[in-house]
Amino acid sequence: MERxxxxxxxxxxxxxxxRALIDxxxxxxxxxxxxTGRYPYGSKPLDDVRGYASxxxxxxxxxxxxxxxVVACNTATAAGLDHLRSELAVPIFDVVGPGAxxxxxxxxxxxxGVIGTVGTISSGAYVHAVESAAxxxxxxxxxxxxxxxxxxxxxxxxxxxxxxxxxLAERLLAPLAGAEIDTLLLGCTHYPFLARTIGEVMGPExxxxxxxDETAFAVRQRLTEMELLRASDxxxxxxxxxxxxxxxxxxxxxxxxxxxxxxxxxWKR
Ligand code: DGL
Numbered sequence: 001m002e003r004x005x006x007x008x009x010x011x012x013x014x015x016x017x018x019r020a021l022i023d024x025x026x027x028x029x030x031x032x033x034x035x036t037g038r039y040p041y042g043s044k045p046l047d048d049v050r051g052y053a054s055x056x057x058x059x060x061x062x063x064x065x066x067x068x069x070v071v072a073c074n075t076a077t078a079a080g081l082d083h084l085r086s087e088l089a090v091p092i093f094d095v096v097g098p099g100a101x102x103x104x105x106x107x108x109x110x111x112x113g114v115i116g117t118v119g120t121i122s123s124g125a126y127v128h129a130v131e132s133a134a135x136x137x138x139x140x141x142x143x144x145x146x147x148x149x150x151x152x153x154x155x156x157x158x159x160x161x162x163x164x165x166x167x168l169a170e171r172l173l174a175p176l177a178g179a180e181i182d183t184l185l186l187g188c189t190h191y192p193f194l195a196r197t198i199g200e201v202m203g204p205e206x207x208x209x210x211x212x213d214e215t216a217f218a219v220r221q222r223l224t225e226m227e228l229l230r231a232s233d234x235x236x237x238x239x240x241x242x243x244x245x246x247x248x249x250x251x252x253x254x255x256x257x258x259x260x261x262x263x264x265x266x267w268k269r
Contacts, residue, residue, distance in 0.1 A: 002230070003067035004029035004237070005219070006060030008053070010039035011156050011244075013190030014072030015257045017095060020212035021070065022238070022260065024220055025229070029236040031064045033267050034253070036244030040152045042117020042188070046079040049119060055269055057084045057092070064239075066090060067228050070219060074099075074116050074187050074211075078123035091222055095189060096120075098218050099211030100129035101136070103185035106209050110140045113176045113206075115198075116187035121147040126187055144179040148172045148188070155190040158252045161197055169194070169201045177202060186210045193256060241267035 005025075007018050011034045018032050033056055035041075041049045053076040060066045069084070070093045071077050077094040084092050103112045114126045126145060134141035150168050159165060176184065184206050186192055192210045199208055223229045230236065240261050242249035250264035 002029070003065050004031045005068050005070065006031050006033075006064060006066030007070045007072050008033040008035065008056040008060065009073040009189055010034070010041040010075070011036045011152070011190070012193070012253060012256055013152065013155065013188060015253065015261075016189050016192040016210060017070060017072035017212045017215055019257065020216035021219060024216040026235050027230045027232040029230075029238070031060060031066060031239045031241070033060065033241045033243070034249060036156070036242050036249055038243060039156060040117070041073065041075040042119045042152055043149060044119065046119055046123060049076055049079040050083065052076070053079065053081070054083060054087075057088060059267070059269070061088055061090060068093065068219065068223060070215065071095065072189050074125070074189060075119040078120040078125040091226065093215060093219050093222070095211040095215050096125050096129050096187070097133070098214035099185050099187060099209070100126060100133040102211060102214040103183050103209045104130060104133040104137055104139060104141050106207055107141065107183040109180075109182045111142050111144070111179065111181045113144045113146070113179060113181040113184040114187040115146050115148050115173070115176070115184065115191065117152065118147045118149055120187055121145050126185075144176055144181055146172060146176050148191070151194055152188065152190045155193045158255060160193050165194060165197050166201070169197045173198065173201045181206060183207045183209055239265065241265045243267045243269065
């Protein structure tokens, strides 16, 4: 099956998911769109975000003929993906379900935390997802959440550490630091880039979990079941597109992602 897998996010955050997908399924072709021209999603009304997600997903199908879409953005998922699933004939994967499943399974005490954008946390998407995951795994889970406005902006500027990030992290994570959680889900695909600072604030007793690997395993399993996986020993092609400044995307993208991101193209709505 030669059609690519499509991935989108508001910007660079989805690259953490793209990395996990590429590492697990290197033979696949990938098309990644970072909507940097309209980021951040996290502080925007969820109706607007739903519209952006719809444009991106339709473009991946119509313009790039993708065989599956990975919505590598918690906020877009929190805004609701039902419309995409009913409009499009390709499987649509999200990061919220896999993330919730990963955090519930990783916790020993059942006291888990999630951090995300204002849009994601206020939507309650993780309250439902963690409840479902706890039921599915027959465990108890007590969830504490915190929105972290500002984190995404640091990542989009390429500022991944330093005093400013630390001061903000200490302030935003204070409610969770006192909640006795043993596991913290990074419920925004941008946050793994700040894992060092977040880990330092939370302390060594708290395990940080990202949804990237879990999502990649879910995608591989479903594509295998649907007989859509590409059987080849060759490494697939990767295309990276941005709705914002392409040169900025290429430069920061290659710093964050590595040498697979050598060129970026303009995504036009
Ligand atoms: N990376 C996205 C998420 O997982 C969105 C960040 C933003 O644009 O605010 O929520």
